[in-house]
Amino acid sequence: MDKLAIGVSRLREIAEGVHGVEALFDMRGRLTWISPSIQRLTGWSPAACLEAPDALALLVHESDRRYCQRMAQRVAEGSLGEDFEMRLLREDGHICWVACHWRPLGRDVTQPAGLRMSAEDIQARKEAEYKLLETVTELRRAQALRERYLARSNDERQRLSALLNVIRLGILFMDRDHRVLYYNRAMLDIWGFPPDENLIGMRDVVLQSRVAELIEQPEAYFEHIDAVLRTYVVSEPHEVHFKDGRIVTDIAALVEAAQGRRGIGRLWIYEDVTEQRRTAQRLVELAEHDPLTGLYNRRRFHEELDRQLADASRRGDEVGLLAIDLDGFKPINDEFGHQAGDEVLVSLADRVGDVIRRNEMFCRLGGDEFGVVVPDAGETELCELAHRIIEVIEGLRFDFGGRTVGITASLGIAIYPRHASTSEQLIAAADQAMYRSKSGGRDQWTMAESCAGESARMSPTESDEPDCRRED
Numbered sequence: 470m471d472k473l474a475i476g477v478s479r480l481r482e483i484a485e486g487v488h489g490v491e492a493l494f495d496m497r498g499r500l501t502w503i504s505p506s507i508q509r510l511t512g513w514s515p516a517a518c519l520e521a522p523d524a525l526a527l528l529v530h531e532s533d534r535r536y537c538q539r540m541a542q543r544v545a546e547g548s549l550g551e552d553f554e555m556r557l558l559r560e561d562g563h564i565c566w567v568a569c570h571w572r573p574l575g576r577d578v579t580q581p582a583g584l585r586m587s588a589e590d591i592q593a594r595k596e597a598e599y600k601l602l603e604t605v606t607e608l609r610r611a612q613a614l615r616e617r618y619l620a621r622s623n624d625e626r627q628r629l630s631a632l633l634n635v636i637r638l639g640i641l642f643m644d645r646d647h648r649v650l651y652y653n654r655a656m657l658d659i660w661g662f663p664p665d666e667n668l669i670g671m672r673d674v675v676l677q678s679r680v681a682e683l684i685e686q687p688e689a690y691f692e693h694i695d696a697v698l699r700t701y702v703v704s705e706p707h708e709v710h711f712k713d714g715r716i717v718t719d720i721a722a723l724v725e726a727a728q729g730r731r732g733i734g735r736l737w738i739y740e741d742v743t744e745q746r747r748t749a750q751r752l753v754e755l756a757e758h759d760p761l762t763g764l765y766n767r768r769r770f771h772e773e774l775d776r777q778l779a780d781a782s783r784r785g786d787e788v789g790l791l792a793i794d795l796d797g798f799k800p801i802n803d804e805f806g807h808q809a810g811d812e813v814l815v816s817l818a819d820r821v822g823d824v825i826r827r828n829e830m831f832c833r834l835g836g837d838e839f840g841v842v843v844p845d846a847g848e849t850e851l852c853e854l855a856h857r858i859i860e861v862i863e864g865l866r867f868d869f870g871g872r873t874v875g876i877t878a879s880l881g882i883a884i885y886p887r888h889a890s891t892s893e894q895l896i897a898a899a900d901q902a903m904y905r906s907k908s909g910g911r912d913q914w915t916m917a918e919s920c921a922g923e924s925a926r927m928s929p930t931e932s933d934e935p936d937c938r939r940e941d
């Protein structure tokens with residue numbers, strides 16, 4: 470037995486006792502010996518391995534087989550050794566990872582006598598590696614998902630912020646600790662903060678102290694805020710009047726957490742309604758006023774008369790109504806033009822307006838007809854007022870085309886409830902009295918008939934002092 474054979478025999482003895490697999494191949498790649506531990510690792514007995522026409526084809530998983538053969542070939546051709554990991558194919562079809570080491574057998578490396586392969590079971594380590602890899606992959610996937618959600622939520626926030634910054638409503642979010650969490654541009658505008666002011670984190674009391682000087686009655690407004698914080702989930706619109714004349718409404722709403730009904734802060738919405746209020750006011754004025762003279766129109770006259778009669782009926786008072794109609798107004802229009810007629814109407818409204826008291830209501834009912842509603846007035850006061858009006862109108866002078874022109878009016882007076890029990894009847898009674906003034910010679914006033922045929926008529930030219938006379 471030569472020295473190599475002795476060495477190989479010793480090696481086999483040792484190899485039979487080691488945990489890993491040891492195998493010897495001849496230079497043609499044929500398995501010549503394999504340690505019994507191959508059975509524990511793969512289920513194949515050493516005899517089955519030795520009998521197989523190609524041991525590597527039996528033992529190595531097909532994915533790694535060619536690589537393994539190439540490595541064995543390299544060692545056979547002079548490589549000092551090849552170390553790599555590969556999969557063995559078990560008898561039961563499962564795979565088993567091993568760390569594999571190919572070495573030349575014999576002293577002369579350039580002409581080895583055979584090949585030695587050692588393999589140790591690294592299945593547990595591989596499984597741990599796989600698990601780790603899976604965990605890392607899972608973590609990477611979760612992180613990528615989180616990053617995608619974060620990017621999406623940032624985009625969403627950008628979109629929302631762009632939207633909130635272009636709307637005219639001021640938006641303010643306060644957190645549960647009463648600190649500013651978010652606000653938009655309009656909020657800065659409305660509350661007079663510079664556009665680059667940073668309010669984030671500011672407490673509500675500090676915010677209030679900053680705006681107090683801008684608004685009328687700041688204490689009352691701050692009490693409203695306290696009441697909203699104590700009471701309302703969504704508050705009613707509240708008007709804030711600014712010293713510069715602006716009117717701003719606020720609405721507050723409790724913001725609840727996505728999960729659970731826990732309040733996470735409060736949203737305040739501010740709207741500058743100054744222009745809306747002005748427009749509404751202008752519309753009311755247009756709806757209630759005569760555009761030429763600026764006096765209340767017929768619509769408002771009816772409303773006011775109904776209201777006065779209802780009040781008077783409750784209190785047991787009287788309400789007087791004066792119906793005024795110009796005498797010979799049409800000829801002014803015809804002779805001097807419509808503009809001249811307008812001038813007469815405007816001047817008359819102006820001058821008669823001077824003798825009307827604040828609680829009396831002077832209206833243009835249309836054309837050259839006017840009315841005065843006089844609350845809580847007795848007959849004497851009404852006669853005095855009619856007298857004054859006739860005097861004022863008689864005193865008006867106009868210069869049309871170099872000619873001085875004057876005008877007069879006929880008046881009728883009716884008193885609620887003496888002459889009528891409804892507003893329509895009162896208007897009719899005053900009109901009838903006015904027509905009697907016309908038919909009686911114009912430029913005079915006439916008291917409505919209390920009973921059939923009973924009325925009073927008075928012309929300022931008949932007496933300087935007003936005096937209510939009864940007609941026979």
Ligand SMILES: Nc1nc2c(ncn2[C@@H]2O[C@H](COP(=O)(O)OP(=O)(O)OP(=O)(O)O)[C@@H](O)[C@H]2O)c(=O)[nH]1
Binds near residue numbers: 761797798802837
């Ligand atoms: N300039 C002007 N004229 C108006 C306006 N509204 C109505 N009128 C004219 O006012 C006149 C009213 O008619 P009347 O009451 O019959 O005129 P009158 O000459 O005063 O008649 P008597 O009441 O009988 O004296 C008409 O010619 C209308 O065209 C207005 O806004 N401006």
